[in-house]
Amino acid sequence: MIELRNVSFSAYDEETSQNNYILKEINLNIYKREFVVILGKNGSGKSTLVKHFNGVLIPTSGDVVADGINTKDEDKFCEIRQKIGMVFQNPDNQIVSSVVEEDVAFGLENLGIPRREMVSLVDNALKCVGMYDFKKSSPNMLSGGQKQRIAIAGVLAMNPECIVFDEPTSMLDPEGRKEVVDTIQNLKKGNGTTIVLITHNIEEIFCADRVIIMDSGRIVSEVTPYEILLDKNYMRMLGLKATQSIDLFYKLAGRGINLPFLTADEDKCADMIVEFLEEKKCR
Amino acid sequence: MAADIVLGQYLPGDSLLHRMDPRAKILLSFWLMVIVFTAWSYISLTIISVFTFIMILASSIPIKSYIRNTGFIFAMTLFSSFLNLFYGVGEPIFEWGFITITASGIQNSIVVAARIFDMMMISACLMFTTSANDMTHGLEKIMSPLKFIGVDVDDVIMMITISLRFIPITLEETNKIINAQKSRGADMNKGGPIDRIKSFTPIILPLFASTFRRAYELSMAMECRCYGLKGSRTHLKNFKLGIADLFAMVLVGLIMIGVIFCNNMDIAKII
Secondary structure (H helix, E strand, O other): OOEEEEEEEEEEEEEOOEEEEEEEEEEEEEEEOOEEEEEEOOOHHHHHHHHHHOOOOOOOOEEEEEEOOOOOOOOHHHHHHHEEEEEEEOHHHHOOOOOOOHHHHHHHHHOOOOOOHHHHHHHHHHHHHHOOOHHOOOOHHHHHHHHHHHHHHHHHHHOEEEEEEOOOOOOOOOHHHHHHHHHHHHHHHHHHEEEEEEEOOOOHHHOOOOEEEEOOEEEEEEEEEEHHHOOHHHHHHHOOOHHHHHHHHHHHHHHOOOOOOOOOOOOHHHHHHHHHHHHHOOO | OOHHHHOOOOOOOHHHHHHHHHHHHHHHHHHHHHHHHHHHOOHHHHHHHHHHHHHHOOOOOOHHHHHHHHHHHHHHHHHHHHHHHOOOOOOOOEOOOOOOOEEEHHHHHHHHHHHHHHHHHHHHHHHHHHHHHHHHHHHHHHHHHHHHHHHHHHHHHHHHHHHHHHHHHHHHHHHHHHHHHHOOOOOOOOHHHHHHHOOOHHHHHHHHHHHHHOOOOOOOOHHOOOOOOOOOOOHHHOOOOOOOHHHHHHHHHHHHHHHHHOOOOHHHHHH
């Protein structure tokens, strides 16, 4: 789906009058229907990396090929950006119109989709993120999580094959975070959309197929979510904080009680423990 | 909270005027104002004033809000029409010292007062019954012929739309910055006027910085959604002229004919 070959990106630093490398020789493939999480400290180049995916940034050297189109091809910007949507951190700074449905239609208007098709596309996108009832409201009246879901609907309406989320939950309260994470997971399950997610939150990496760890402009390693959880060094390096359920998992494992799988969801964890105890009683 | 701020003077409702097509509303209001300015005789002014009053009733917005929102201009109108009283030409009706009042002076002052009053009411009626969004979309459709002389209407309208969206957000941010500076010991209400203006610098500067950051992020998000990449945009919002709009057009047309016809009829001559 997206292929990065030897991608480097540099910005000119006026103070030191040197080219400052933000990305260094990155090779990466993102496959169709995959859920990839990118982890890394602040300033490790995560956001810069994903901005290369749809041609917002053009690599200084190397090539980015998205669905067969090189992002250096300026004539095809529109096509690339329709195929690869992007959702950013601050929901307020991505919503254009003061009516929800008009904002969702913004991308479609830009693509020149006829009005008749637009109406149903907008309605479907809003239903998909569970915001259909707020169609006519003003985004100012909505909560952060709801606004972020509107932003997702705006991207979704354009029928992208891949959606890139750049820390979509970092400005939200726990409730809004849950809403957005659920929405992202539904996208993966329901629409089969390829998803790239940048996050700092450990709970969000569980549903990933693959985790890419970045540090100072390089890809350090590619692992599965469980490998990160099993290795405390990763957690320390990334500054991730284990949730209660993960701590509990380790403590139980230390006593020889192995739960079937790791989860960040406390409710699921409780269910598993109950199941385990019941099984034990039966025996 | 940003949610509390309602832009413009829009008062939500479901009256005949609220349901009218904004394009028709804007054009007809404009046209009515032109008619108001051509009206000169008492009879034609009466026709327009009666029509304006009917409009106010049809908007089903309490007359109280009209008076409250136009009070100041109304006082100004009375003052200017009072001055007009003394600038008539012809036979004086009343003379006292340097003050002379003539028939044409009286007519002048009444005509001026009635004209401004009617215009105020017509524009208030438009503002009260049309939301900022409808207004923008209406203007967009009305201005679209300007494309042919090279004005980029789409961009202008996009600018208005974005400003409408970000005014409440910026206001909220201003309040946050004021509170942040106050909590650091800034005193906004001390000293003379110059000191007070100076004390706003620590508010304006961070506000500018954050607004530019917002603008940058927003433009990137817009680019990601293909803004400006394809030649012509389509629009979700579509307006249809209804029976109410046709009816209003016919009415305004009749008013125009009536005004032009009655302009030459002087009530004094009839009596």
